Amino acid sequence: MSRSEETGVMESRTFVLRHKLPIARVEKYWKGLEEGKIYGTQCKACGAKFSPPQADCSYCYSSDMEWVEISGEGVIECFTQLYSFPQGFEFAGKPYVIAVASFGDFRIMGWFVSEKEGEVSLPQVGMKVKAETGQDETGVWKVYFRSVE
Amino acid sequence: MGMGSETRVGIIGVGCTKFGVRDDATIQEIAFEAVREALQDAGVTREDIQLSVVGTAGTRSYELMPAVPINEYCGFAGKGPIRVEAACATGSAAVYTAYTSIRAGIADLAVAIGFEKMNEVDTPTSLAVGGRSGSYLWEFHQYGTTFPGYYAMLAAAHMARYGTTDKQMAMVAVKNHRNAAKNPKAQFRKEITLEKAVGSRYVAYPLRLFDCSPISDGAAAAVLASEEKIKELGIDNVVWIEGVGYSSDTANMPKRADYAGLKASVEASQMAYRMAGIDDPLKQIDVAALHDCFTIAEIMAYEDLGFCRKGEGGKFIEEGESDFGGKLPVNTFGGLKAKGHPLGATGVAMIYEIVKQLREEAGDLQAELKNYKGLTHNIGGTGHFGWVYILGV
Numbered sequence: 013m014s015r016s017e018e019t020g021v022m023e024s025r026t027f028v029l030r031h032k033l034p035i036a037r038v039e040k041y042w043k044g045l046e047e048g049k050i051y052g053t054q055c056k057a058c059g060a061k062f063s064p065p066q067a068d069c070s071y072c073y074s075s076d077m078e079w080v081e082i083s084g085e086g087v088i089e090c091f092t093q094l095y096s097f098p099q100g101f102e103f104a105g106k107p108y109v110i111a112v113a114s115f116g117d118f119r120i121m122g123w124f125v126s127e128k129e130g131e132v133s134l135p136q137v138g139m140k141v142k143a144e145t146g147q148d149e150t151g152v153w154k155v156y157f158r159s160v161e
Numbered sequence: 162m163g164m165g166s167e168t169r170v171g172i173i174g175v176g177c178t179k180f181g182v183r184d185d186a187t188i189q190e191i192a193f194e195a196v197r198e199a200l201q202d203a204g205v206t207r208e209d210i211q212l213s214v215v216g217t218a219g220t221r222s223y224e225l226m227p228a229v230p231i232n233e234y235c236g237f238a239g240k241g242p243i244r245v246e247a248a249c250a251t252g253s254a255a256v257y258t259a260y261t262s263i264r265a266g267i268a269d270l271a272v273a274i275g276f277e278k279m280n281e282v283d284t285p286t287s288l289a290v291g292g293r294s295g296s297y298l299w300e301f302h303q304y305g306t307t308f309p310g311y312y313a314m315l316a317a318a319h320m321a322r323y324g325t326t327d328k329q330m331a332m333v334a335v336k337n338h339r340n341a342a343k344n345p346k347a348q349f350r351k352e353i354t355l356e357k358a359v360g361s362r363y364v365a366y367p368l369r370l371f372d373c374s375p376i377s378d379g380a381a382a383a384v385l386a387s388e389e390k391i392k393e394l395g396i397d398n399v400v401w402i403e404g405v406g407y408s409s410d411t412a413n414m415p416k417r418a419d420y421a422g423l424k425a426s427v428e429a430s431q432m433a434y435r436m437a438g439i440d441d442p443l444k445q446i447d448v449a450a451l452h453d454c455f456t457i458a459e460i461m462a463y464e465d466l467g468f469c470r471k472g473e474g475g476k477f478i479e480e481g482e483s484d485f486g487g488k489l490p491v492n493t494f495g496g497l498k499a500k501g502h503p504l505g506a507t508g509v510a511m512i513y514e515i516v517k518q519l520r521e522e523a524g525d526l527q528a529e530l531k532n533y534k535g536l537t538h539n540i541g542g543t544g545h546f547g548w549v550y551i552l553g554v
């Protein structure tokens with residue numbers, strides 16, 4: 013039943029919100045994903061490391077940052093598999109797995125995917141993973157984790 | 162009023178609407194419902210109010226700047242309003258704004274109103290708003306996070322490290338539904354069985370449908386006054402704010418040091434305990450409202466607030482310590498889990514429930530009082546905000 017058919021309620025005017033995302037100061041991160049690389053930043057003044065990357069240091073307030081590639085083997089810290097999709101992710105079609113994995117001093121978020129195409133499997137906390145980059149069906153670049161165990 | 166720093170602040174009136182799907186009323190009308198009850202409870206009129214604070218997480222309602230429409234409808238035009246937002250902890254921040262204004266000697270009678278109407282949009286839209294509670298660019302935009310998903314990640318970490326089980330989480334739901342069944346303001350007034358809870362479908366693995374609080378509409382209000390004003394009005398049914406603590410944590414999940422607890426809960430509770438002179442919460446506090454937006458959140462809160470050791474939250478519920486007759490009854494009113502969780506209303510509604518307890522007006526849900534002290538614990542986002550109040554009479 014549509015809202016206009018319910019009793020005691022009317023439907024509002026349509027209101028579409030689409031935002032511009034300013035990425036100029038962290039563009040290397042987004043370019044990196046297209047080249048299969050994942051970057052964090054490190055403050056040249058105090059050494060603080062940031063993932064996701066940021067252009068300014070939250071600790072010493074310097075803006076003298078360098079890009080650091082995040083690579084190697086990661087460890088799953090936490091994960092979930094979503095069965096209820098938010099608006100904008102209907103394309104997923106089936107439950108998707110979001111995880112946070114640590115790579116040395118850096119942690120990154122990603123979608124965990126199974127080795128076998130089309131198969132959905134769950135990771136475990138503590139599982140060793142590698143990180144790859146790729147585009148989803150909507151063209152957004154992101155990180156994908158795969159088990160290396 | 163001098164320095165103001167010595168001014169004690171008391172809660173003299175509280176109100177709360179029925180929680181649930183409230184398609185029957187606008188935000189103005191549900192706020193009015195709560196405010197009218199709070200003013201009547203306090204025995205004051207709208208003219209006595211000097212400042213109104215309006216709290217809502219926002220975005221889900223068609224009214225995007227709702228403070229003034231609500232203020233107008235409640236007859237408070239000219240008395241503020243200050244609009245407050247702290248995600249699901251908005252209500253606690255609204256009460257704090259009223260509290261600090263009185264402590265500072267700027268107002269001596271203020272109202273904090275919390276509300277949310279989450280059902281004005283459909284569920285995928287509501288999930289997309291909640292999924293933006295972290296950091297949009299790095300989380301929702303790329304990965305389609307949802308609010309249940311965020312807490313599910315914490316649950317997975319807690320289960321892996323401490324062996325917390327599905328069954329222990331379900332026991333939180335069973336307890337809170339049992340309590341809500343006796344609360345006329347609750348969204349769900351039906352008991353559930355452990356089998357039904359552990360057998361329900363996954364929303365965000367490892368969280369199942371019955372691990373999650375519902376999508377709720379509702380409002381709550383609290384009238385606060387200075388000790389001097391309370392004496393002047395001759396009010397003796399006062400619940401005092403004896404302690405308050407707050408903290409926060411990173412927006413981005415990858416920037417957190419740990420996932421099996423909430424640092425904001427630990428820090429907010431320690432700040433509130435220090436202020437109220439609490440060194441043994443189990444002995445000094447009689448009843449607590451803990452932020453159980455998901456069952457795992459109540460289990461982590463037992464630990465983070467020092468009701469038990471870290472990792473023993475599962476055992477705490479299993480052994481009945483958070484139930485009536487246990488060491489410290491928690492969410493006697495049904496919790497967010499079953500009473501409902503209209504985001505901006507929740508923190509004020511927790512105050513409402515603990516005030517009712519401390520005034521011994523909780524009826525069938527009355528906890529046994531020894532020290533006449535209660536606690537509210539209200540989290541915004543996934544530990545993005547943390548608030549704790551210690552109330553006493």
Ligand SMILES: [Zn+2]
Pocket residue numbers: 055056057058059060069070071072073074
């Ligand atoms: Zn620095």
